[in-house]
Amino acid sequence: MNKTADICVIGGGISGVAIGYFLLKNGAKNVLLLERGHLAYGATGRCGAGIRQQWGTELNCVISKYSLDFFETAQDELQYNGDIEFHQTGYMLLISNERELEQMKKNVALQNSLGIDSQLLTCEDARQIVPILNTDNLLGTAFCQKDGHLNPFHMTQAFADAFKRLGGEIMTYTDVTGITAANGRVTGITTNKGFIAAETVVNAAVGWAQEIAGIAGLDLPLFSERHNIMVTEPVEPILGPMIMSFSLNLYCQQTPHGSFLMGRTDDAQPRDLRMTSYSGFPELIAQSVVNVMPALKNLRVLRQWAGLYNVSPDNAAIYSAASDPKGFYTAAGFSGHGFMTSPATGQSMAEMILGLPPTLPWQRMDVSRFDSGELLLEPSVV
Amino acid sequence: MLINTGIPTKEQVLSVFPPAERLEKGPVAVIECFQRIPCNPCQTACRRGAIKPFEDISDLPVIDGDKCNGCGLCVSMCPGLAIMVVDMSYSKDKALVKLPYEFAPLPKEGDTVTALDREGKPVCDAEVIKVLNTAAMDKTPVVSLAVDKEFIYGVRHFGSAGVPPAPYNEVSSQPDDISIICRCNDIDIKQLHDLIAQGFTSIDEIKRISRLGMGPCQGRNCVPLVLAELSCAMGKNVSEISPGTYRPVTRSVSLAAIAAYSESKETLNE
Numbered sequence: 001m002n003k004t005a006d007i008c009v010i011g012g013g014i015s016g017v018a019i020g021y022f023l024l025k026n027g028a029k030n031v032l033l034l035e036r037g038h039l040a041y042g043a044t045g046r047c048g049a050g051i052r053q054q055w056g057t058e059l060n061c062v063i064s065k066y067s068l069d070f071f072e073t074a075q076d077e078l079q080y081n082g083d084i085e086f087h088q089t090g091y092m093l094l095i096s097n098e099r100e101l102e103q104m105k106k107n108v109a110l111q112n113s114l115g116i117d118s119q120l121l122t123c124e125d126a127r128q129i130v131p132i133l134n135t136d137n138l139l140g141t142a143f144c145q146k147d148g149h150l151n152p153f154h155m156t157q158a159f160a161d162a163f164k165r166l167g168g169e170i171m172t173y174t175d176v177t178g179i180t181a182a183n184g185r186v187t188g189i190t191t192n193k194g195f196i197a198a199e200t201v202v203n204a205a206v207g208w209a210q211e212i213a214g215i216a217g218l219d220l221p222l223f224s225e226r227h228n229i230m231v232t233e234p235v236e237p238i239l240g241p242m243i244m245s246f247s248l249n250l251y252c253q254q255t256p257h258g259s260f261l262m263g264r265t266d267d268a269q270p271r272d273l274r275m276t277s278y279s280g281f282p283e284l285i286a287q288s289v290v291n292v293m294p295a296l297k298n299l300r301v302l303r304q305w306a307g308l309y310n311v312s313p314d315n316a317a318i319y320s321a322a323s324d325p326k327g328f329y330t331a332a333g334f335s336g337h338g339f340m341t342s343p344a345t346g347q348s349m350a351e352m353i354l355g356l357p358p359t360l361p362w363q364r365m366d367v368s369r370f371d372s373g374e375l376l377l378e379p380s381v382v
Numbered sequence: 383m384l385i386n387t388g389i390p391t392k393e394q395v396l397s398v399f400p401p402a403e404r405l406e407k408g409p410v411a412v413i414e415c416f417q418r419i420p421c422n423p424c425q426t427a428c429r430r431g432a433i434k435p436f437e438d439i440s441d442l443p444v445i446d447g448d449k450c451n452g453c454g455l456c457v458s459m460c461p462g463l464a465i466m467v468v469d470m471s472y473s474k475d476k477a478l479v480k481l482p483y484e485f486a487p488l489p490k491e492g493d494t495v496t497a498l499d500r501e502g503k504p505v506c507d508a509e510v511i512k513v514l515n516t517a518a519m520d521k522t523p524v525v526s527l528a529v530d531k532e533f534i535y536g537v538r539h540f541g542s543a544g545v546p547p548a549p550y551n552e553v554s555s556q557p558d559d560i561s562i563i564c565r566c567n568d569i570d571i572k573q574l575h576d577l578i579a580q581g582f583t584s585i586d587e588i589k590r591i592s593r594l595g596m597g598p599c600q601g602r603n604c605v606p607l608v609l610a611e612l613s614c615a616m617g618k619n620v621s622e623i624s625p626g627t628y629r630p631v632t633r634s635v636s637l638a639a640i641a642a643y644s645e646s647k648e649t650l651n652e
Binding site for chain 1: 584586587590591593596597598600627629631634635636637638640641643
């Protein structure tokens, strides 16, 4: 079965469906999206489901604020039949030492200057919001009420449904086996379901972005690393915000459903696209969480799973157009926060591909920054 | 396929049965454990060391027929109800089969019940000889049935006499709309049919969009039901449909217990 598309997006995670939606919204026609498994099979369906604006670089603040503003109206804009479960119960970032305090002061000042309503809280104020928080070893916290939780499966489905409503087509269980080019321009994609003629191809495979770029003859400075998450049984709501600590290496939130999600960065995790569970993880994350919120100690654990962070050298995303072959675009390197910035990814990639003026400063996110040294080093990641 | 249907093949069943000479000698446990999962209550329950020591907690149990006396301690300890005891020395014509049975109401001694095979199909009538349900058995009673000796490889369960249960693949005939499929997350059959009609046609997709299978049972109860529904809706055999990522919980553990794991390891090493 051979097909023709104006633009072909590879990857049915949040980034791919957002790019597809924003392309059509901005006037593109005949857009086809390919996914190797089912929608949200990869990193999106395995992520921590948090949305935050409290970043340490101007660029990340700007794109996350743009994305959060979009999520606030997404249910209506996308006319989704389900519930995307966007609950703005806040993010609380714990401050454990003087260095962290200095960084948070800088971050909050930066965020406030960009219209993000974050603030520093004393331990006492933090306990007003999270009574179960153990503040014994804390100097305070940073807090932003507008941050929160969003359901990754429903958000992906909401973009996908809107994409299809605007005329987009999605092919699942479709494996990209090759990308063809002639005279330095992309001409199409070979798949297990036949050839697709397309002069524009967008690599939104994220976890598998190097693989797809490699097929097109490009070498991107990315690697995919396994990260683990654990979830408990659901209980009545007792925790509003996402609790996060960079120095204690943890994040933990109670979902609207009542379960507690928790994750950390483990040392020496495989970078070979493995998504099996890591046996050393439960013990370490349980210790951190019980230490920070002792009241959770009797919660029973249901399962753990793993997904991929696609990591760039400066922990910031790459939005890039290849010079050879022309017509090949990449959105990758989200370093664990591609879900929460997906509207910015979608709008930016649409503008880049369609030649529209930039809403966000996406030119600075080009892969060439690693040669020129104009890095976007993000200090605030778990 | 066992992982899709929960039903082992005849070859698999025979591979775990003791040889005929051993069966003739008297009661012995038969362990139908085919999936490597981290689980060892059977091994630790046996006081005679008749289940060979595990090198890895995921090892499959192997019975030492010389040491096993068919006491049945392991039967109610197995969370997967995978163990029974067979006693060919019970009488001249009859064998005794001791089965774990977690259904209400429990039968009474002397009742006649319909013995069922591993697919739920009737095999023969059977007399209930004994019903054991002590506190130590932790709500997994053991029921002893007398059956004709020729049926020992077939009988694995039973139902009330005269009421054969619906065969596995026909469960979905015409249930009413409020039949609950996922008890952990309150998803009824109408919601499931709607999801299938919308194009969510694999266990993993249905799980992600609806939370089905994400609750405390981790799919143990609902996944077979959904497979049967998908089978009906798509005209495929259950064995052709992937059960998705399968993570059964033996017993859920608290955060504090997991957090204390390394401390307990250190204590053990001392």
